[in-house]
Amino acid sequence: MKLDLFNPYKCFIYLIFICFATSLKAQETIVTYIKKNGGYTARKDSAAYTSIIRLKPNEMGLYELNDYYLNGNLKRHGWTKIADPRKLHLEGIVETYYENGNLATSAGYNDNKLSDTLKRYHKNGHLKETRLFFRSERSPNEFLFVDRNSRLIYYADSTGRVQISDGNGTFEFKNKEGSEKGQYMNGVREGRWEGTFRSSKNRFEEWYENGVLSKGITTDSAGNLHPYTQREVQPEYPGGIQKLMMFVAQNYKYPKEALQARVSGQLLIDFVIEKTGIPNEFEVINDLGYGTAANGIEVLQKAKKWTPGYQFGLPVRVKYSLPIRLHTTPAPKGAKSQ
Incomplete structure (x- = not known):
């Protein structure tokens, strides 16, 4: 460890990914002001939202968590095993809300992982998606769930038109960034899927077997083909x-x-x-x-x-x-x- 030392104080560096130490004094709540980029500020007028943790636990030993938008509307309500706003460990039902006050998601958590039932809602209040988990998993990007850990039971667009019912149907999604279309059978993707991404400049085809991607091919804007077996691959540092x-x-x-x-x-x-x-x-x-x-x-x-x-x-x-x-x-x- 290379350290510039010039006084009788030794320095230690600990690298952790979700850990902050917060002094829990004799107080009823911990109030934290959080910036748009996820950082913390001492000033409420510089924050994107306010997070409040109640320090008195419930009968299950969980601490109540409430986040609020600047307009005073509730942003999130749930429970955490750790009374530290920078080291949340979600447990039980956690609900998030749009800034207009409508419910955005209702999800069950077990040991800080998605578990049981997840429901998503459109901004206008219509139910968007119901997914059942039979094995807990970390929260991934939307529509990139590992289907072998969960089943999509219901899906509808913002107008209320139902695409997936009882785990079966044709899924269609489109916005300015791209599109996606394919079949769901028994709650998982099946057969050939197709779509576009990056402002529809690139096209892809995928083939699924019981919810597992067997192969995929992207055709880029220049007509070049790029095969893959995983939709997303995270960057990796040499050696981990x-x-x-x-x-x-x-x-x-x-x-x-x-x-x-x-x-x-x-x-x-x-x-x-x-x-x-x-x-x-x-x-x-x-x-x-x-x-x-x-x-x-x-x-x-x-x-x-x-x-x-x-x-x-x-x-x-x-x-x-x-x-x-x-x-x-x-x-x-x-x-x-x-």
Whole structure:
């Protein structure tokens, strides 16, 4: 671990992906102001919404969570096992709402994963989708669920026209970004599917067997063919994310000013993995000051090139968030300054 030490304070760097430490004092609620980019602010007028956690747990040991839009309307209501707005661990029924007050989703969570029943609604209040989970899974992008973990029971467009009923029917979706069409049988995709993406510049064909993608082919705007077996492939750091964590821990240089100020806390840095695999467009979401964020960006720029992400067989830019935990503690007695 390479650290610039000049006083009797040793510095430790902990990299974690969803962990913040919050002091739970004798108070009834924790109120957090959250910015549009997911960062935190001390000012309500700078926030996109307000998150409030009630510190008195219910009979199941869960803490009530309520998020509010700036207009005062409820944004989300649910329950979390951890009374920390930056380390939510959802459990039970969680509901989200549109800014107009209409229900957007109602979902069951088990151990912070989607479980049981998920219902989505259109902004006008019409029921959009009902999906049943028989095995919990992390919340993925819309329409990219792994069908072998769930079944689509019902789907209707914003006018109320039902496309899928009792798990069967023809699914059709279209917006300015693209389109998609195919058959559902017994709640899962089956047979040939087709569609467009990236403003309809690219076309794709896919073949499913009992909800599992067997093959897919994208035809790009130049007429080139790109075969694939997974719709989405996430970028990967050489050796895995643990290797990146080790690299940052070993190469991060703690600024002398931060050491003098005994700065501890968590940096949060967003960046984009380009189609070439190179990290770019760094944005500091949470800054501890004293040059800590600049040094975090510097070490990430020195890291190895990533394997890029893919969607429908084509490389895509993918946004990542990396928390870097910084902590100073007094050195053991008898330790010498370096």
